[in-house]
Amino acid sequence: MYRYDQYDQAMVETRVAEFRDQTRRRLEGKLSEDQFKPLRLQNGLYLQLHAYMLRVAVPYGTLSSAQMHMLADIADKYDRGYGHFTTRQNIQYNWIRLEDAPDILADLAKVEMHAIQTSGNCIRNISSDQFAGASAGELVDPRPYAELLRQWSSFHPEFLALPRKFKIAVIASETDRAAMRLHDIGIRIVENPSADGAGEIGAAFYVGGGMGRTPMIGPLIRDFVPLDQLITYAEACLRVYNRYGRRDNKFKARIKILVHELGAEEYKRQVEGEFVHLLEQGVEPPIAELERIKAFFADPPFDPDAGDELDLSDPDFKLWVERNTHPHKQKGYISATISLKPVGGIPGDASAEQMHLMADLAREHSFDECRVTHAQNIVLPHVKKDELYGLWQKLEEAGLGTANLDQVGDIIACPGLDYCSLANARSIPLAQKISQRFAENGKGDALGELKLKISGCINACGHHHAGHIGILGVDRKGTENYQLLLGGSEAEDTSLGKITGPGFDEDGVVDAVETTADVYLRERKDGERFLDTYRRIGMEPFKEALYG
Amino acid sequence: MKILTGNDLKTGAVVWWDGQTWSLHVDHAVDVGDEAEPILGREEAARRVNASYAIDAERDAQGKVRPAHIKDRIRALGPTVRPDLTLKPADPEAGNWVI
Numbered sequence: 001m002y003r004y005d006q007y008d009q010a011m012v013e014t015r016v017a018e019f020r021d022q023t024r025r026r027l028e029g030k031l032s033e034d035q036f037k038p039l040r041l042q043n044g045l046y047l048q049l050h051a052y053m054l055r056v057a058v059p060y061g062t063l064s065s066a067q068m069h070m071l072a073d074i075a076d077k078y079d080r081g082y083g084h085f086t087t088r089q090n091i092q093y094n095w096i097r098l099e100d101a102p103d104i105l106a107d108l109a110k111v112e113m114h115a116i117q118t119s120g121n122c123i124r125n126i127s128s129d130q131f132a133g134a135s136a137g138e139l140v141d142p143r144p145y146a147e148l149l150r151q152w153s154s155f156h157p158e159f160l161a162l163p164r165k166f167k168i169a170v171i172a173s174e175t176d177r178a179a180m181r182l183h184d185i186g187i188r189i190v191e192n193p194s195a196d197g198a199g200e201i202g203a204a205f206y207v208g209g210g211m212g213r214t215p216m217i218g219p220l221i222r223d224f225v226p227l228d229q230l231i232t233y234a235e236a237c238l239r240v241y242n243r244y245g246r247r248d249n250k251f252k253a254r255i256k257i258l259v260h261e262l263g264a265e266e267y268k269r270q271v272e273g274e275f276v277h278l279l280e281q282g283v284e285p286p287i288a289e290l291e292r293i294k295a296f297f298a299d300p301p302f303d304p305d306a307g308d309e310l311d312l313s314d315p316d317f318k319l320w321v322e323r324n325t326h327p328h329k330q331k332g333y334i335s336a337t338i339s340l341k342p343v344g345g346i347p348g349d350a351s352a353e354q355m356h357l358m359a360d361l362a363r364e365h366s367f368d369e370c371r372v373t374h375a376q377n378i379v380l381p382h383v384k385k386d387e388l389y390g391l392w393q394k395l396e397e398a399g400l401g402t403a404n405l406d407q408v409g410d411i412i413a414c415p416g417l418d419y420c421s422l423a424n425a426r427s428i429p430l431a432q433k434i435s436q437r438f439a440e441n442g443k444g445d446a447l448g449e450l451k452l453k454i455s456g457c458i459n460a461c462g463h464h465h466a467g468h469i470g471i472l473g474v475d476r477k478g479t480e481n482y483q484l485l486l487g488g489s490e491a492e493d494t495s496l497g498k499i500t501g502p503g504f505d506e507d508g509v510v511d512a513v514e515t516t517a518d519v520y521l522r523e524r525k526d527g528e529r530f531l532d533t534y535r536r537i538g539m540e541p542f543k544e545a546l547y548g
Numbered sequence: 549m550k551i552l553t554g555n556d557l558k559t560g561a562v563v564w565w566d567g568q569t570w571s572l573h574v575d576h577a578v579d580v581g582d583e584a585e586p587i588l589g590r591e592e593a594a595r596r597v598n599a600s601y602a603i604d605a606e607r608d609a610q611g612k613v614r615p616a617h618i619k620d621r622i623r624a625l626g627p628t629v630r631p632d633l634t635l636k637p638a639d640p641e642a643g644n645w646v647i
Binding site (some may be wrong): 029049050051080096099418419422478480 | 555557558559560561562592595598599616617618619622623626627628629630639
């Protein structure tokens, strides 16, 4: 994985010193909150319901063991013994003291981490496929391109005051595990589709996707950008947005609104014009820099003689393998997902002890590396099949062996009104009740793949638009109310969920999810996922069962 | 009644104006009537509180202060999903007060 050079380290350490001074001046009263707020936000420090919250960037979701250990140490030393992994592959701490924040940032810098650009109207953490560099069927490892984009976008002077926040995802598979088309820019690394392309690798750009109050699927703006023009094209996309994005209305300020209002063709025309101009300016980093970055993402020293068979005689292990592992490109290896969604648990939360354990397991079994997924789980990307049973036993022992990946219990949920000052309703209690309901009634196992996503407000941090079943919490005259959506997908078959009808109270929406699942179980044909059945039969049978 | 709340500048902890200073306990909150603005202005300037504001609340039959909006009740108690981290970790029914 990428290691900081002297410039990266100097930038991060300089920022820590700067923020230490800013915090001191705030505590001494030399800065007002109005003056200090944008400074703390530039360092990922929010003020939430119960305390300050620190959001730490995990570039493209990749962590070393040392970094995971440090995240655990911070949870123990400065927070209340846990952290929350987010849908942007980051981690948040909920109980931070302002006076501790500079020390936390200094500790993060020791392991090449920071919280820069995890808030504000700038380019945020670049996200990617959690199986990058490991997955069978992947064209190339997308992370060198994500890292190049990270370096380009960090402190980019032109893009630190955009009309609104800006999120980029990079993948290199046909299978989309990063909600790529629901980002401001989604990049898929592809082979040149033209007849004379001859296998050349480049990037397809999808621009103007997003969730939030106006969800949109990003249209394809260009099907192939040569890799030696990748940054230039991204810069052109951003420059057009920066010039014409709506600064007069926060709710219309995201690039998706600009692309929608201009039309994809007109937006593309303007980007192409800017692109030609920028090519003359020579803004592209030298290809040698990309090659330097690529070297950090070389394959680990796989054992070519590793055994390729798994003993699945233990039925619990077999179930976990079926649900929580993913084929690896290297014979004898497999990628394992550690579910942070135990029945009745808080999605994405991990205690310091669990983080230490996952770090140790990554060191022992996965070449010192783990990944955060946008579904709020942790991946050990490179596990020898010979070692998988032993790994699973350790996870089971620590309560981390839940076999529910992409099942109804693997719920994405934002922090909601239990923690977030923007939320209108709680998300976590719903996730807990739903996972408990389906564990107790035994229907969970019958449902197969069913992605359920819960947001506590219209900002959609819980990706409710993209859930096969989505739930949106709203405030109805001071009480929590929940809208149910069906038919969304964040995968390569991207779609946006539709609201079923009038909302429900907390217990009512749990019942409604079960009713919805019952319709699916009744109507499905062989091999159909929930989403397939919904797409075949439409909304009406579900509405009839829910409201009829 | 009108009560005042905010977050402690240094720690971020949720606090309530008790007439003299800022308390962690909503039951200590006093009705400030029309005096919210000058008190908040003075306290923010003195850096004793951050992001402060006035809210509606009522006293229940036991005389306990109950903020009108669920968000402030959650602020007053702590996250409903982590009773161990609330101000009443030993009271399993404490979360019901929020709803």
